[in-house]
Amino acid sequence: MANHGKYLVIIGGVAAGMKAAAKARRESPALKITVVTDEPFISYAGCGMPYFIGDIIKDQKKLILREPPYFKGMHNIDVLTRHQATAIDIKSRQVKVRDLEKERDLTLPYDKLIIATGAQPIVPPLPGISLENIFTLRTINDVLKIRASVDSGKMRTAVIVGGGLIGMEMAENLTLRGIKVTVVELLDQILPPLDKDMALIVQKHVMEKGVEIITSDGVQAFEGNSSGAVTTVFTSKRQLPADMVILSIGIRPNTKLAQDAGIATSTSRAIKVNERMETNAPDVYAVGDCAESVHLVTGKPAWIALGSTAAKMGRVAAINATGGNDAFPGVVGTLIVKVFELNVGKVGISEQEALKEGFPIESTIVPAGDKSHYYPGARDILIKLIADKNTRKLLGAEIVGEGVADKRIDIIATALTFGATVDQIAKLDLAYAPPYAMAMDAIIVAANVLGNKLSGKTVGILPYEVAERLDRGERFVLLDVRTESEYKNGHIKGCKHIPLDKLASRTHELNRSQEIITYCRAGLRAANAYHILKNAGFHNVKYMDGSILAWTHGLEK
Amino acid sequence: MANHGKYLVIIGGVAAGMKAAAKARRESPALKITVVTDEPFISYAGCGMPYFIGDIIKDQKKLILREPPYFKGMHNIDVLTRHQATAIDIKSRQVKVRDLEKERDLTLPYDKLIIATGAQPIVPPLPGISLENIFTLRTINDVLKIRASVDSGKMRTAVIVGGGLIGMEMAENLTLRGIKVTVVELLDQILPPLDKDMALIVQKHVMEKGVEIITSDGVQAFEGNSSGAVTTVFTSKRQLPADMVILSIGIRPNTKLAQDAGIATSTSRAIKVNERMETNAPDVYAVGDCAESVHLVTGKPAWIALGSTAAKMGRVAAINATGGNDAFPGVVGTLIVKVFELNVGKVGISEQEALKEGFPIESTIVPAGDKSHYYPGARDILIKLIADKNTRKLLGAEIVGEGVADKRIDIIATALTFGATVDQIAKLDLAYAPPYAMAMDAIIVAANVLGNKLSGKTVGILPYEVAERLDRGERFVLLDVRTESEYKNGHIKGCKHIPLDKLASRTHELNRSQEIITYCRAGLRAANAYHILKNAGFHNVKYMDGSILAWTHGLEK
Structure with a gap:
């Protein structure tokens, strides 16, 4: 027997737990591996659930990737479903387990223990919270219940509490099933990991798809009918009809078991681990949604x-728990979510997060094509980049659009992992052919724009900042440099209009003592106008990053 | 006037040249910028041309991105089309130019000169090479001539000489137009930047689409009819009917002008430049297809x-020529090409290139899904990774498949730029949601497989090596561990069949003194079988990387 002992116990049977089990078996043929889970199902695809509800995924079997007999037969791994770990005794190296079916207790000795207890949805203790048809979405049982309700054809209206990633995925999939959806979000924006300016673009799209979105409002109570099914959601300001409610306000790690055993957790309640996924308890590892990481x-x-992240952590813990040596260095905060026709991604930290962290920052928003504009099917994406002014290192990116966003998110995720500067990103040798990208990929274009701002070659201002200054009634010239017909189709209230090709000959119409902010459709002509005005001796000029394509504050005709 | 002088002359008006001109104008408002080109068109999309011929791009205007009046009006850049630069005088800082329309000479003084003369197709001096309907594809005139021929409806058969990227794009686009295409390639594989094993997968696909591919054969002559149009292509072994011929055997840099001026070129005939895109001549830069780079x-x-690369180089040269400071560090050999339904990409160096360079290498081929397998539209890709055995640094990747390849190529391109190890790639925080990727992205799965091989945890063998050993009549057991029905549907000749779930109980059927190579459909069960046999005390075991999905040498039933 190898020196890592004879018994490996894993608590939790979904992504991290089963990955750890399978990898441990490959590393150590003779190890006794036991997986304990209080759930009836293991190894299921939690992230696919919204799409099963939306009937994009037709067969519920597709959500269950593997069943216990597979692990026993193929890998000699014992999986105890409906067995709840009730206590961990770190000194005696034992896990106390309750067999929920046979209602009896057993004790599992371990040489190595991997905690993969996951997380659970937060359920606020509001009046009426226990009514029928108020759902969370986390387990197979959850998804089967929601799907059955939707399939019944009786659900006409749904309220989704919480406008995060799951909330948006559910808004799309319930809408696809013909249900009128209202999302209620306590914050002043949906998708809280994104900056508000980018989230507003998603919000506009979702509302165009028929979803009502209410921000800065909180749910306070639920009311039901005589048979105990929810009918109404009460927020602080409104009363909303609801045949069903999805609670997606967030999750919290399942770490009470670990905490009770004296295993250290963090302010997030997640278990503290080092790069080897080791907790503060000897031979005890934690992985997946219950474990903390490093940004x-x-x-x-x-x-x-x-x-x-769960799968990668599970693999690392398995290698270390079987006598090997592997490390999970951390994450860069990569997120991707499909929201109707939009691809929405984020990586690194947002502008607001960067400001909170005290970084001296410069940001930009750049619209660009996802492939050569002349190739059929090319679509726009809007890229926001945030960089450190002093080091020129990129801090984060947010991408929203109908075009391919996940590719660019992954390029940036890779670059952030290696601490890339904006200049290094601008020189990346990215794949180019018309069906796949522009000659200068959208990411490179955006990095060049931000590089110019960092070097002081251009001075830009983000659309939301312009909107804030207009709201405050500040005095400046907002200069629309688009064509006459573009201007007439809709422009920002109070702007002055001089088409770009007339600008050089009409600079006398502008007051040199006033601040001028140029804008166009996508930002390129605005930047050209910026240069024309600077060259004509105007000193106080800015251009609006992303211009109308990034403007979410309304136009007038 | 800034100290970078008054006159910037740029020779060449396509990607690199026009990018340099536009960027120089933004950097330096008062500079006199003149672009000289012997062509009638500037700023055109060379890479889009095959798709215009295939009628994927409908409008030829889409191939011309900008015309001279735009550059004059918007940027005050003088573009002299149909003006051929005939000599560069480095001492007196002058370019001699021939006006091809008015047939007169002029002299342009320069303070800074950017050479962007591009490259031209190689046209071999074979008998009959001047016949009608023998085309190259490089300029707008080329593409208009080919399109007109195809549109005439008279082209029934085409021979494409050279099976590189352009050759494959043309094979697809001519096939789309109903023309029977034969590709003749001198080497023993198409797509020479790829390893042969990966190229064979593309070749199989292309042949299934009705294209004939002849490798290891060279064109020797062309024969025509009485009106001087090509009818027949003679290779060293064959005689092929051809209403049209596309010559795509390669390109060479247009550097005679530079060489005549004493500007240093390399063995590739491309102009030697440093990171600032400076040549050995003072104040002379070279960019785009005529300039060398660093791998x-x-x-x-x-x-x-x-x-x-041309666009990035043009930008760097413009910044430096206008008194700034920018650097183009080099390339990582990134390529992407659409070939019918396949996405085909390469980055870094191939296995064969790595061996030639003397790297101690380990490689793998891993099939994987491009998104969660349960999400509709998920498709396979086949990933080949090559790494340095000593440093564990990745050296290159090749990806072929109907699934999304360009994303993974770009992730690897970014990772290679920062000298990433296989282990670092396996830990990347890549974007995960079912519509975009598997929980462990295909690249991470592949990196883990290669990591195991590098660490000696598994011993794999590439399919082409197995085929070579079979061809040599070597003795070993080729063990098919798929199901009965998979086996019956087609297996490698001479294999032994034991399904994976029976393997542990049937190891007595295998001779412990013989080498055993396991295979399955995609490699995962083959690796499991490898572990089962190792655990059962077999010492000389390998598994076949990629297995049947990467096997291109035929099956029997």
Whole structure:
């Protein structure tokens, strides 16, 4: 027997737990591996659930990737479903387990223990919270219940509490099933990991798809009918009809078991681990949604529960628990979500997060094509980049659009992992052919724009800042440099209009003592106008990054 | 006037030249910028041309991105089309130019000169090469002539000479137009930048689409009819009917002008430049397809002519020529090409290139899904990774498949730029949601497989090596561990069949003194079988990387 002992116990049977089990078996043929889970199902695809509800995924079997007999037969791994770990005794190296079916207790000795207890949805203790048809979405049982309700054809209206990633995926999939959806979000924006300016673009799209979105409002109570099914959601300001409610306000790590055993957790309640996924208890590892990680951009602890991270953590813990040596260095906060026709991604930290962390920052928003504009099917994406002014290192990116966003998110995720500067990103040798990208990929274009701002070659201002200044009634010239017909189709209230090709000959119409902010459709002509005015001796000029394509504050005709 | 002088002359008006001109104008408002080109068109999309011929791009205007009046009006850049630069006088800083329309000479003084003369197709001096309907594809005139021929409806058969990227794009687009295409390639594989094993997968696909591919054969002559149009192509072994011929055997840099002026070129004939794109002549820069670069994986000079590189080089030269400071560090050999339904990409160096460079290498081929297998539209890709055995640094990747390849190529391109190890790639925080990727992205799965091989945890063998050993009549057991029905549907000749779930109980059927190579459909069960046999005390075991999905040498039933 190898020196890592005879018994490996894993608590939790979804992504991290089963990955750890399978990898441990490959590393150590003779190890006794036991997986304990209080759930009836293991190894299921939590991230696919919204799409099963939306009937994009037709067969529920597709959500269950593997069943216990597979692990026993193929890998000689014992999986105890409906067995709840009730206590961990670190000194005697034992896990106390309750067999929920036979209602009896057993004790599992371990030489190595991997905690993969996951996370659970937060259920606020509001009046009426126990009514029928108020759902969370986390387990196979959850998804089967929601799907059955939707399939019944009786659900006409749904309220989704919480406008995060799951909330948006559910808004899309319930809408696809013909249900009128209202999303209620306590914050002043949906998709809280994104900056508000980017989230507003998604919000506009979702509302165009028929979803009502209410922000800055909180749910306070639920009311039901005589048979105990929810009918109404009461917010602080409104009363909303609801045949069903999805609670997606967030999740919290399942770490009470670990805490009770004296295993250290963080302010996020997630279990503290080192790079080897070791907890403070000897021979005890924690992986997946119950474990903390490190954000490689801030260098600080971060708890970002994702299936992708869970699988990697599970693998690392398995290697270390079987006598090997592997490390999970951390995450860069990568997120991707499909929201109707939009691809929405984020990586690194947002502008607001960067400001909170005290970084001196410069940002830009750049619209660009996802492939050569002359190739059929080319679509726009809007890229926001945030960089450190002093080091010129990229801090984060947010991408929203109908075009391919996940590719660019992954390029930036890779670049952030290696601490890339904006200049290094601008020189990346990215794949180019018309069906795949522009000659200068959208990411490179955006990095060049930000590089110019960092070097002081251009001075830009983000659309939301312009909107704030207009709201405050500040005095400046907002200069629309688009064509006459573009201007007439809709422009920002109070702007002055001089088409770009007339600008050089009409600069006398502009007051040199006033601040001028140029805008166009996508930002390129605005930047050209910026240069024309600077060359004509105007000193106080800015151009609006992303211009109308990034403007979410309304136009007038 | 800034100290970078008054006159910037740029020779060449396509990607690199026009990018340099536009960027120089933004950097320096008062500079006199003149672009000289012998062509009638500027700023055109060379990479889009095959798709215009295939009628994927409908409007020829879409191939011309900008015309001279735009540059004059918007940027005050003088573009002299149909003006051929005939000599560069480095001492007196002058370019001699021939006006091809008015048939007169002029002299342009320069303070800074940017050479962007591009490259031209190689036209071999074979008998009959001047016949009608023998085309190259490089300029707008080329593409208009080919399109007109195809539109005439008289082209029934085409021979494409050269099976590189352009050859494959043309094979697809001519086939789309109903023309029977034969590709003749002198080497023993198409797509020479790829390893042969990966190229064979593309070749099989292309042949299934009705294209005939002849490798290891060279064109020797052309024969025509009485009106001087080509009718027949003679190779060393064959005689092929051809209503039209596309010559796509390669390109060479247009550097005679530079060489005559004493500007240093390399063995590739491309102009030698430093990171600032400076040539050995003072204040003379070279950019685009006529300029050399550095391959960041080998650290050696490389000439890889691409529009993406041209644009980046043009920008760097413009910044430096206008008194700024920018650097183009080099390329990582990134390529992408659509070939019918396949996406085909390469980055870094191939296995064969790595061996030639003397790297101690380990490789793998891993099939994987491009998104979660349960999400509709998920497709396979086949990933080949090549790494340095000593440093564990990745050296290159090749990806072929109907699934999304360009994303993974770009992730690897970014990772290679920063000298990533296989282990670092396996830990990347890549974007995960079912519509975009598997929980462990295909690249991470492949990196883990290669990591196991590098660590000696598994011993794999590439399919082409198995085929070579079978061809040599070597003795070993080829063990098919798929199901009965999979086996019956087609297996490798001479294999032994034991399904994976029976393997542990049937190891007595195998001779412990013989080498055993396991295979399955995609490699996963083959690796499991490898572990089962190792655990059962078999010492001489390998598994076949990629297995049947990467096997291109035929099956029997």
